[in-house]
Amino acid sequence: MRRTVFPHKLLPWLLLAPQLAITLIFFYWPAAQAFRQSMLREDAFGLKTTFVGLANFRKVLSDPNYLNSMRVTVVFSVLVAFFAMAIALFLAVQAEKIVRGKGFYRTLMIWPYAVAPAIAGMLWLFMFNPSFGTLAWPLRQLGISWNPLLDSTQAMGLVVAAATWKQISYNFLFFVAGLQAIPRSLLEAAAIDGASRRHTFWTITFPLLAPTSFFLLVVNTVYALFDTFGIIHAVTGGGPGKATETLVYKVYNDGFVNLIMGDSAAQSVILMIIVIALTAFQFRFIERRVHYG
Amino acid sequence: MARILLNDVRKSYAGTQVIHGINMQIADGEFVVIVGPSGCGKSTLLRMVAGLEAITSGTVEIGDKVVNDLEPRQRDIAMVFQNYALYPHMSVRENMAYGLKIARMSKAEIDSRVAKAATMLELEPYLDRKPRALSGGQRQRVAMGRALVREPAALLLDEPLSNLDAKLRVQMRLQIKEMHLRTGQTTLYVTHDQVEAMTLADRLIVMNKGVAEQIATPLEVYQRPASEFVAGFIGSPAMNIFTVSAADGRVTLPGGAVLPLPVPRGGDLRLGLRPEHMRMAEPGEAAIPVVLRSVERLGADAFGYGMIEGSDVSFVLRLPGTSTLDRGDRVEAVPDPAHLHFFDPESGKRIEG
Numbered sequence A: 001m002r003r004t005v006f007p008h009k010l011l012p013w014l015l016l017a018p019q020l021a022i023t024l025i026f027f028y029w030p031a032a033q034a035f036r037q038s039m040l041r042e043d044a045f046g047l048k049t050t051f052v053g054l055a056n057f058r059k060v061l062s063d064p065n066y067l068n069s070m071r072v073t074v075v076f077s078v079l080v081a082f083f084a085m086a087i088a089l090f091l092a093v094q095a096e097k098i099v100r101g102k103g104f105y106r107t108l109m110i111w112p113y114a115v116a117p118a119i120a121g122m123l124w125l126f127m128f129n130p131s132f133g134t135l136a137w138p139l140r141q142l143g144i145s146w147n148p149l150l151d152s153t154q155a156m157g158l159v160v161a162a163a164t165w166k167q168i169s170y171n172f173l174f175f176v177a178g179l180q181a182i183p184r185s186l187l188e189a190a191a192i193d194g195a196s197r198r199h200t201f202w203t204i205t206f207p208l209l210a211p212t213s214f215f216l217l218v219v220n221t222v223y224a225l226f227d228t229f230g231i232i233h234a235v236t237g238g239g240p241g242k243a244t245e246t247l248v249y250k251v252y253n254d255g256f257v258n259l260i261m262g263d264s265a266a267q268s269v270i271l272m273i274i275v276i277a278l279t280a281f282q283f284r285f286i287e288r289r290v291h292y293g
Numbered sequence B: 001m002a003r004i005l006l007n008d009v010r011k012s013y014a015g016t017q018v019i020h021g022i023n024m025q026i027a028d029g030e031f032v033v034i035v036g037p038s039g040c041g042k043s044t045l046l047r048m049v050a051g052l053e054a055i056t057s058g059t060v061e062i063g064d065k066v067v068n069d070l071e072p073r074q075r076d077i078a079m080v081f082q083n084y085a086l087y088p089h090m091s092v093r094e095n096m097a098y099g100l101k102i103a104r105m106s107k108a109e110i111d112s113r114v115a116k117a118a119t120m121l122e123l124e125p126y127l128d129r130k131p132r133a134l135s136g137g138q139r140q141r142v143a144m145g146r147a148l149v150r151e152p153a154a155l156l157l158d159e160p161l162s163n164l165d166a167k168l169r170v171q172m173r174l175q176i177k178e179m180h181l182r183t184g185q186t187t188l189y190v191t192h193d194q195v196e197a198m199t200l201a202d203r204l205i206v207m208n209k210g211v212a213e214q215i216a217t218p219l220e221v222y223q224r225p226a227s228e229f230v231a232g233f234i235g236s237p238a239m240n241i242f243t244v245s246a247a248d249g250r251v252t253l254p255g256g257a258v259l260p261l262p263v264p265r266g267g268d269l270r271l272g273l274r275p276e277h278m279r280m281a282e283p284g285e286a287a288i289p290v291v292l293r294s295v296e297r298l299g300a301d302a303f304g305y306g307m308i309e310g311s312d313v314s315f316v317l318r319l320p321g322t323s324t325l326d327r328g329d330r331v332e333a334v335p336d337p338a339h340l341h342f343f344d345p346e347s348g349k350r351i352e353g
Helices: A010-037 A055-061 A064-097 A102-114 A117-128 A136-141 A152-180 A184-192 A197-208 A210-227 A229-235 A247-257 A261-289 B042-050 B092-102 B107-120 B136-148 B166-183 B194-200 B218-223 B228-233
Strands: A040-042 A049-051 B004-013 B016-026 B031-035 B057-062 B077-080 B154-158 B186-191 B203-208 B211-216 B240-247 B250-252 B258-260 B267-273 B278-280 B288-297 B301-308 B314-320 B330-335 B341-343
Touching: A010 A261, A040 A055, A040 A261, A055 A261, A064 A102, A064 A152, A064 A210, A064 A247, A102 A152, A117 A136, A117 A152, A117 A229, A152 A210, A152 A229, A184 A197, A184 B077, A197 A210, A210 A229, A210 A247, A210 A261, A229 A247, A247 A261, B004 B042, B016 B042, B016 B203, B016 B211, B031 B042, B031 B194, B042 B057, B042 B077, B042 B154, B042 B186, B042 B203, B077 B136, B092 B107, B092 B136, B107 B136, B136 B154, B136 B166, B166 B194, B186 B194, B194 B218, B203 B218, B203 B228, B211 B218, B211 B228, B228 B240, B228 B267, B228 B341, B240 B314, B288 B314, B314 B330
Parallel strands: B031 B186, B031 B203, B077 B154, B154 B186
Antiparallel strands: A040 A049, B004 B016, B004 B057, B203 B211, B240 B250, B240 B267, B250 B258, B267 B341, B278 B330, B288 B301, B288 B330, B301 B314
16 A cells, blocks of 8 residues: 655644544444443433442443343344345346346345335334234234234234335345446356356355455444334334334333433443444454455 | 257348258258358348248248247257357346256256266356356356257257357367267357358358358368358458469469469359469469458468559468568469369359369
8 A cells, every 4th residue: 555645744634623523423423422421320300410330330230121032132133134235235136147137136125225214114013003003904814823923922023024125125235236346257158157146156156255244244333232122112112011122122222212411321331242243253253264366 | 859940941031032042951960061251141140040030931940840939948959159148137046057957857867967067168167156156168168068968850050159259269179079079069160250151060061141062061161162152251261262364274363464374264253272283383384463452470371462564453371481482572473283163253252164
């Protein structure tokens, strides 16, 4: 890489300033606030705060509700990341085979990404609400006792489906780009070497997509952990019981609904540590297996 | 080992025909080169034999079996691509073994075949490297190795040397020739390079705009080009071809000079003369007057580039390396009567004299 040398000491800082300002204001400052808050306890009326050290963390980590929320988050994130990527990859591979109307098909596939999370949640709610849902009635006709407002497995299924549906577009775009970057002649060489289409996919296409897949794995994990709040809020509100209360949802619920600021802040600090650790883990151990072309 | 039979093979894309009926028999063990300028359909033809392009009409047979509707993997062929198409995430060894593993060959057999190919191509030190850690010439050899280990009925090569530098190209050309002598593999080789075509081929297919202009041995193509296109394409520097009007054993050149030549018929003709089939005129002899514009000295030879006097028809002739002629000089050239080429001005076809 070529090093660019600026003649001036101030200019590079000036050029970096907008980016730095955004990061400082929207990440470091709130993060620092959360960190400070996590060490404080506030009285019910918000009149005085006391420094309590790590007491909030101890309380949160020994709370069975928090551990339940942790379990829910793992299940939810793994399912969303897996299905969002697998379905998107399948659709991208199919889209490659289309000869006519490729652009039209791709545009249609990208639309769900333009839908706001809360709206997406409402759409799924309207479709699957047990009393007025468009698709709930046919489900019941099929003999399925459909009631996500009472059945926790069905509720989880519904939020996973909604969150997955929303993320497929994004993954689809990247997979399409990734597939196009694979030289046609490699697939032709494999065909001549005697590989069937399925074998070619698993031995040539899939390994060469690894950089894309790895990137999407990181992005989807973060998405499932953080950006699905709106969907859960709209579809189940964390219920029934606490069956779909993910860590992020619990942060919101404890902090903004129940107004237990200290607990909520401690939880968000823990969440931050989890995400940092997870991403570091992904880069450290999974990226090693990725072949960059 | 097998022969390949092309029977009136045609190809159209959305109504536009790009290959206009190719007929050819390639004998078992023969090395055939398809040569032509870019866009002439030579790669398309090869890809149709490989099964990578559908055949619009006609049939392709490999080893007495019509393969039109067979997948590439069912055709018992191997192919070397212009950009090599090595699998970037596999080592050299894995690249070569890929097809053998699919064929469910035993581990021992795979190892022995890969080792044999690696020895022949001098690739042993690189077997565990990834393609990106190899030079262009090494990658090219891996691509050759991957094709050879499968011991296919026919070997197809699509401009395999065009991404190499000039020196390496000559080296690889010799290696390919040697390998063919050793394996006796039926080979179909596509190139736009006439030197590769002339040196490698048992027989040539010279293609132009989707038509096989001539199918013959390299020497025959050089000595008796079947059309004006072939005459201009094969040979370096290119043959001089210009219009003359012929009558009674004489031709009138552009610029008005008259030359006694054994003409096949009267009227307007295209006359082709190779730069190397010319000699200087004796005093008083009828000749082609050429005014030189530049002289290229290559050491052994020199080539004089100029115009036929009194016309704007360019003319090239070979001069001795020691020639002192230079820009602005006037020379008189006499064509060798044993090497005259006449073509029909309308069809471009050769007229036998």
